[in-house]
Amino acid sequence: MKLHTLLSRLQPLVKTPTENPEITGVEMDSRNVKPGYLFICIDGYTVDGHQYVKQAVENGAVAILAQKPVETNVPVAYVKDTLRSMAVVGNMFYHNPTQNLNLVGITGTNGKTTTSYIIEEIVKHNKQKTGVIGTIGMKIGDEVFETKNTTPDSLTLQSMFAKMVDAKVDTAVMEVSSHALHLGRVHGCEYDIAVFTNLSQDHLDYHGSMDEYKKAKGLLFSQLGNSFSSEKRKFAILNGDDEASKEYMTSTQANVLTYGLNKDYDLFADEIELTNSGTRFVLHFLHQQYVVEMKLIGTFNVYNVLAAIGAGIALDIKVETILEAIATLEGVPGRFQSVNAGQDFTVIVDYAHTPDSLENVLKTVKQFAKNDVYTVVGCGGDRDRTKRPLMGKIAADLSTQAIFTSDNPRTEDPILILEDMKFGLEHNNITVIEDRKKAITFAIENAKKHDIIVIAGKGHETYQIVGTSVSHFDDVEEAKEAILQRRG
């Protein structure tokens, strides 16, 4: 694509250069630039991409997009905001791929990954090809791609959607984080269905207040249906039991389907029963009743399933097919995942890293606990500090024994994070073991028959970030190893 075409939807600050080279790729990272590329300079949180123009040109960049003066002999186009312009350029370069996909976006504090996996299963069961983008990674059919963020930057996103179109994907399901909405990573994504799971405290380090956090998530709904290039009907699937839905409902132009545990909603669940092997409930939709059986555990998962059923219905999939898919789904990696190595107690690895999710998981565990509950939990560094004492209190209140340990301390002092978790607590059932491996081993060595150990916060993660170094760490592996060691 020619440079002028690529930049044609931007508002240039100064006259666009007269040179019009052929552009063979677009990159925001100088290290990945190849001959013929446009390099976009992003002034980031840690470094300023404008410093890397020389390296980009050495690697073959034939044009630069910048928001600050740069010295180079290749043509430079200047815009006010390169981060937001990058989404427009990416969308142009990859030919607006999402207009050729059914696109489902899921936002909310907890339950996005889980809901995306349920929707994926529903679409697959309907014999259609899926693409998934989220915390655990990106997938096209069964092919897996790694990702650093829950919602990647706009270039990665658009290139991924282009791959999905090439691979003849029918429906793409993606998690849309509040950071992504606020930073414009999803600008240019034409959603057909937007799902809201819930809003509770997280990410106040980034958004500053719950109100700003709520507003950021709301962008998914206010922007839904703004596109003129699609004739398709748009749907917002909203959790009626969450206050924030009222606001999102009034801000969207799309059709709204509400779900929850109240009979006033379009989709509602009652007669919820926790069974040994999962959960069963009665779904009410359009005056019909359906018995839903699933292997997922807990009332919070009933909400996730209701949201996914709403998305399935909006995708025109028959309720019977949707329910078959839900019954089939084995579980989501690192979410309420049982670890079995022949022991006579239960070990559950779960990704709860917010106060609300921890409370939900521990309350669910208490419903079927016959004996003591041990909770091994930590809080991430360089993240919302105010959630730490809340999570500490929830763990101590809802467990026989709480073991506070490190999550990903990142660049913070792990001891200070643990101090934050203990702040204001007078419980005498807290043990602090900074080393996560030792903390898991401690819980497993002390467990008695029928006890339950919950290892919270890192779920599917296979790494631990201490300082800036990343090393292999996997809660499931650690738990298995400790169980085998205990046996001798």
Ligand SMILES: CC(=O)N[C@H]1[C@@H](OP(=O)(O)OP(=O)(O)OC[C@H]2O[C@@H](n3ccc(=O)[nH]c3=O)[C@H](O)[C@@H]2O)O[C@H](CO)[C@@H](O)[C@@H]1O[C@H](C)C(=O)N[C@@H](C)C(=O)N[C@H](CCC(=O)O)C(=O)O
């Ligand atoms: C605060 C934030 O969102 N930061 C994101 C941002 O990084 P940054 O601004 O620090 O980038 P930077 O390292 O300063 O680099 C600036 C520019 O210089 C370029 N560069 C850099 C080095 C070099 O040699 N050459 C070069 O060109 C970089 O490619 C980049 O374009 O842009 C990066 C690329 O897109 C993101 O990976 C990174 O996410 C970091 C890892 C992060 O932790 N983000 C979290 C807060 C986040 O976004 N989380 C949400 C929500 C999670 C959830 O609850 O679900 C998510 O969607 O993941």
Ligand SMILES: Nc1ncnc2c1ncn2[C@@H]1O[C@H](COP(=O)(O)OP(=O)(O)OP(=O)(O)O)[C@@H](O)[C@H]1O
């Ligand atoms: N609907 C829900 N309400 C409250 N808690 C939930 C819900 N669904 C899942 N959880 C809890 O939250 C944890 C994270 O779930 P999940 O990974 O699906 O959320 P997420 O929104 O994708 O999180 P992230 O923001 O990290 O991407 C689960 O391990 C579980 O403890």
Ligand SMILES: N[C@H](CCC[C@H](N)C(=O)O)C(=O)O
């Ligand atoms: N998407 C969340 C994941 C947190 C997971 C937890 N293990 C941590 O590292 O804090 C975040 O980036 O805030």
Ligand SMILES: [Mg+2]
């Ligand atoms: Mg997620």
